[in-house]
Amino acid sequence: MTDDDDPGTDTADDDGTRSRARSRTDERGRIRITGFEADRVRDRDSLSEWGDEAAGGTNGGTAAGMDGRWRRGLRRFGRNRSAMTALAVVVSMALVSLLARPVEVLGVVVQPFALAPYDPTTILYLSVDPSVSPYDPPSWRFPMGVDGSGRDLFSRVLVGGRYSISIGFVVVGLTASFGLAYGAIAGYYGGVVDEVMMRIVDVVFAFPGLVLALVVVATLGGGYWQLVIAFSLFGWAGYARLVRGEVLSIAEREYVVAAKAIGARDRAVIRRHVAPNALSPLVVLASLNVGSVVIGVAALGFLGLGMDPGTAEWGTMLDATRETLIQGPGGRIPWWATVYPGGAIFVFVLAMNVIGDGINDALDARAAGVREGKRRREADRGGDES
Amino acid sequence: MSDSAEPVLRVEGLKTHYDSTDGFLDRLFGRSRRVRAVDGVDFELREGETLGVVGESGCGKTTLARSVLRLIEPTAGSVYHRGEDLTALSSAELRDRRTDLQYVFQDPLSSLNPRLTAGDVVGEPLDVHGLATGSERDERVRELLETVGLNANYADRYPHEFSGGQQQRLGIARALAVEPEVIVCDEPVSALDASVQSQVLNLLSDLQEEFGLSYVFIAHDLRVVEHVSDRVAVMYLGEFVERGPTDAVFEPPHHPYTEALLSAIPEPDPLWDGDGIRLTGTVPSPIDPPDGCRFHTRCPRLVPDANSDLPADVWRSVAALARRAASADDVTSLTATRGADDRTARLGESTRRSGGSSPRSDPATGSGPTEASRETFGGLVREEFDLPETLPDADAEETLGEAIDALYDDRIGTAATLLEPAFTSPCERHHPPEYEVGVDHGIACLRYDDGFDEEAGTFEEGAEPAGSV
Numbered sequence: 001m002t003d004d005d006d007p008g009t010d011t012a013d014d015d016g017t018r019s020r021a022r023s024r025t026d027e028r029g030r031i032r033i034t035g036f037e038a039d040r041v042r043d044r045d046s047l048s049e050w051g052d053e054a055a056g057g058t059n060g061g062t063a064a065g066m067d068g069r070w071r072r073g074l075r076r077f078g079r080n081r082s083a084m085t086a087l088a089v090v091v092s093m094a095l096v097s098l099l100a101r102p103v104e105v106l107g108v109v110v111q112p113f114a115l116a117p118y119d120p121t122t123i124l125y126l127s128v129d130p131s132v133s134p135y136d137p138p139s140w141r142f143p144m145g146v147d148g149s150g151r152d153l154f155s156r157v158l159v160g161g162r163y164s165i166s167i168g169f170v171v172v173g174l175t176a177s178f179g180l181a182y183g184a185i186a187g188y189y190g191g192v193v194d195e196v197m198m199r200i201v202d203v204v205f206a207f208p209g210l211v212l213a214l215v216v217v218a219t220l221g222g223g224y225w226q227l228v229i230a231f232s233l234f235g236w237a238g239y240a241r242l243v244r245g246e247v248l249s250i251a252e253r254e255y256v257v258a259a260k261a262i263g264a265r266d267r268a269v270i271r272r273h274v275a276p277n278a279l280s281p282l283v284v285l286a287s288l289n290v291g292s293v294v295i296g297v298a299a300l301g302f303l304g305l306g307m308d309p310g311t312a313e314w315g316t317m318l319d320a321t322r323e324t325l326i327q328g329p330g331g332r333i334p335w336w337a338t339v340y341p342g343g344a345i346f347v348f349v350l351a352m353n354v355i356g357d358g359i360n361d362a363l364d365a366r367a368a369g370v371r372e373g374k375r376r377r378e379a380d381r382g383g384d385e386s
Numbered sequence: 387m388s389d390s391a392e393p394v395l396r397v398e399g400l401k402t403h404y405d406s407t408d409g410f411l412d413r414l415f416g417r418s419r420r421v422r423a424v425d426g427v428d429f430e431l432r433e434g435e436t437l438g439v440v441g442e443s444g445c446g447k448t449t450l451a452r453s454v455l456r457l458i459e460p461t462a463g464s465v466y467h468r469g470e471d472l473t474a475l476s477s478a479e480l481r482d483r484r485t486d487l488q489y490v491f492q493d494p495l496s497s498l499n500p501r502l503t504a505g506d507v508v509g510e511p512l513d514v515h516g517l518a519t520g521s522e523r524d525e526r527v528r529e530l531l532e533t534v535g536l537n538a539n540y541a542d543r544y545p546h547e548f549s550g551g552q553q554q555r556l557g558i559a560r561a562l563a564v565e566p567e568v569i570v571c572d573e574p575v576s577a578l579d580a581s582v583q584s585q586v587l588n589l590l591s592d593l594q595e596e597f598g599l600s601y602v603f604i605a606h607d608l609r610v611v612e613h614v615s616d617r618v619a620v621m622y623l624g625e626f627v628e629r630g631p632t633d634a635v636f637e638p639p640h641h642p643y644t645e646a647l648l649s650a651i652p653e654p655d656p657l658w659d660g661d662g663i664r665l666t667g668t669v670p671s672p673i674d675p676p677d678g679c680r681f682h683t684r685c686p687r688l689v690p691d692a693n694s695d696l697p698a699d700v701w702r703s704v705a706a707l708a709r710r711a712a713s714a715d716d717v718t719s720l721t722a723t724r725g726a727d728d729r730t731a732r733l734g735e736s737t738r739r740s741g742g743s744s745p746r747s748d749p750a751t752g753s754g755p756t757e758a759s760r761e762t763f764g765g766l767v768r769e770e771f772d773l774p775e776t777l778p779d780a781d782a783e784e785t786l787g788e789a790i791d792a793l794y795d796d797r798i799g800t801a802a803t804l805l806e807p808a809f810t811s812p813c814e815r816h817h818p819p820e821y822e823v824g825v826d827h828g829i830a831c832l833r834y835d836d837g838f839d840e841e842a843g844t845f846e847e848g849a850e851p852a853g854s855v
């Protein structure tokens with residue numbers, strides 16, 4: 001309700017209040033000077049000291065409060081069954097791909113496990129079993145069949161996750177942090193700074209992201225870090241725009257004025273009131289974007305522009321078997337050569353999106369579930385009868 | 387009340403103007419428009435008292451409240467707190483001062499960060515000023531919550547989980563945390579239900595008693611202000627038009643604006659004779675406030691010109707016509723359009739007969755009155771401004787007749803120039819200063835000037851105040 005309500009529009013329903021107000025008017029004088037009650041203040045101080053002694057000083061109450069907020073979000077996320085399932089899927093895919101083959105750093109084995117039975121580059125009929133031929137269907141020995149070059153698909157799908165998943169997270173990490181800084185600066189300083197920075201973002205947005213990535217990869221050549229660069233170079237623009245919009249609107253909010261009225265400094269206002277409220281949409285966007293980066297990497301791979309041909313990366317694997325989609329040797333279609341890598345991409349991206357939605361729900365403090373709604377109604381009913 | 391005491395807060399000539407230039411093009415072409423939201427306000431706030439500030443929406447109350455605490459930077463003027471000018475303080479000094487001066491917002495929910503728990507909201511001022519840490523802080527937070535009538539166990543709930551009244555209590559607790567002297571309350575109850583309003587008001591007055599607080603209490607609701615205030619200031623278009631002790635302001639003599647506000651209070655009440663003075667129109671834009679007395683465009687007690695022999699209310703009606711003609715760009719807005727009215731309905735029929743059968747010429751729909759006959763048109767204009775068939779004064783009637791002729795020919799400008807010299811009020815020429823009408827009671831209205839003749843209802847020849855426009 002705003003103050004353009006005509007004072008004359010209130011009708012008889014608040015008669016009780018008004019008559020009470022009227023009778024209290026006689027006592028108008030009672031809220032005159034009673035002096036600044038220093039006694040009261042002293043009382044309060046000693047009370048506080050007593051509390052301090054009793055419980056022992058634990059500082060960082062603020063930090064605890066902030067933790068509480070995230071803890072509550074975490075709890076809400078934990079109750080979200082589909083998000084938890086998706087998280088389990090992503091974590092296990094990441095773990096499996098990590099444990100698929102031993103990892104060596106500078107000749108030292110740091111990860112000795114090998115879940116995949118074969119090295120992803122091993123050509124089975126040369127070094128393992130001459131009876132294996134390309135495009136052998138799935139069997140007990142090769143659960144996902146054999147690809148066109150006679151390599152074990154199961155091993156390749158497991159190891160392939162290393163590339164796809166890590167590129168997704170690395171790219172999102174880089175772009176989101178840069179976008180956060182960029183957008184916050186633009187939104188906070190506003191004016192000309194904002195104008196110039198956002199025009200740059202507009203230019204980036206004028207091109208489809210995948211085309212830009214394609215140009216970069218075509219220029220720099222394929223490879224892991226080239227892919228990271230290709231997707232990071234222009235991927236931050238979305239975050240920047242999102243954060244800038246959030247910061248702009250948050251800076252206008254009344255609770256920011258309230259924080260200033262309390263006497264908080266600008267830095268504290270931004271850290272405590274502006275940034276946290278801008279952060280959660282960023283986290284949501286980031287978690288949703290991991291999936292699209294993975295798809296983008298796969299798409300470049302499928303176009304033959306991602307990793308070197310023959311690399312066990314999901315998109316590149318699809319590319320290698322592209323021609324078999326129509327008709328394989330001998331008139332049959334070796335569906336396993338495309339379905340398993342494609343399925344891996346699909347499951348991972350779907351899981352990431354479900355996680356993103358889950359984070360969105362968990363971080364939105366205002367998304368009142370049934371429980372909160374009920375509590376609020378109770379508060380409405382009982383709270384003001386004090 | 388100790389009148390001699392040094393006021394806690396003294397505001398002198400406070401002005402807050404800002405540019406309402408929106409968009410890059412406006413800035414490029416220098417099309418800047420100054421909004422004079424607060425335009426020269428003075429007041430004193432004494433220790434332990436409540437100063438109520440009333441006014442319609444758009445009169446600059448919120449800007450005033452925020453300018454006093456420099457949440458909006460004032461353009462000119464000074465705010466003295468305990469003798470020190472807040473407008474001269476550096477931002478660091480000002481931050482320290484905020485432990486003495488606090489603010490309560492109109493909309494409790496939007497003033498609370500949705501991501502902070504009640505405990506953090508109330509604890510933040512303690513952290514900012516390093517007033518308490520650790521378990522001392524937690525203890526203080528619980529105590530503050532209980533002080534404002536909230537359950538201390540609600541400390542880890544979020545603002546949206548509270549009811550509106552509880553949210554406002556939370557806002558009050560936050561303001562109390564620094565143990566301030568002065569709290570500026572910007573319509574603290576107008577967003578709340580009537581039943582909750584009185585609870586929050588009672589809380590505020592209990593806190594005042596307990597902690598010796600002084601309030602600047604902004605509201606648009608006179609009942610609320612009467613209930614809480616020791617002194618009242620009535621604000622109109624960025625200025626105070628009347629100030630004084632609550633009883634004095636609520637009893638005659640009144641500023642015409644205060645009178646109109648009071649008569650708009652609905653309840654039949656022995657204290658006020660609800661003579662139903664209605665304020666027409668809305669608050670004019672503060673971008674280009676009216677000359678002279680800012681209230682003259684709506685004033686029901688506008689002072690007639692000394693040379694006029696018309697009865698005051700007829701004179702005011704013609705003056706209203708003159709003013710509307712000067713600003714209107716369409717004759718339709720100067721004619722009666724009330725279709726439900728019997729007389730208008732009849733007029734409508736005659737118009738249809740004489741002005742063609744097109745429904746667009748029906749004055750009841752407000753379109754095409756100039757297609758009506760001259761008499762009908764004159765009738766419509768007179769009806770809109772409540773003028774009699776003929777004015778009692780022959781000269782005036784002649785001028786009015788000519789003006790209506792001009793309007794009928796769609797020459798609004800000519801009509802305005804005809805009417806203007808004959809129907810300009812002293813109120814349009816002079817900006818009224820504040821006249822003392824009682825102890826500590828000032829009214830900014832020319833009717834309280836010494837030269838004003840109560841009997842004649844106007845100024846004697848040559849007795850007009852010399853004040854400038």
Ligand code: SF4
Nearest residue numbers: 679682685813831832
């Ligand atoms: S000065 Fe004139 S216009 Fe202003 S309030 Fe008084 S009578 Fe009305």
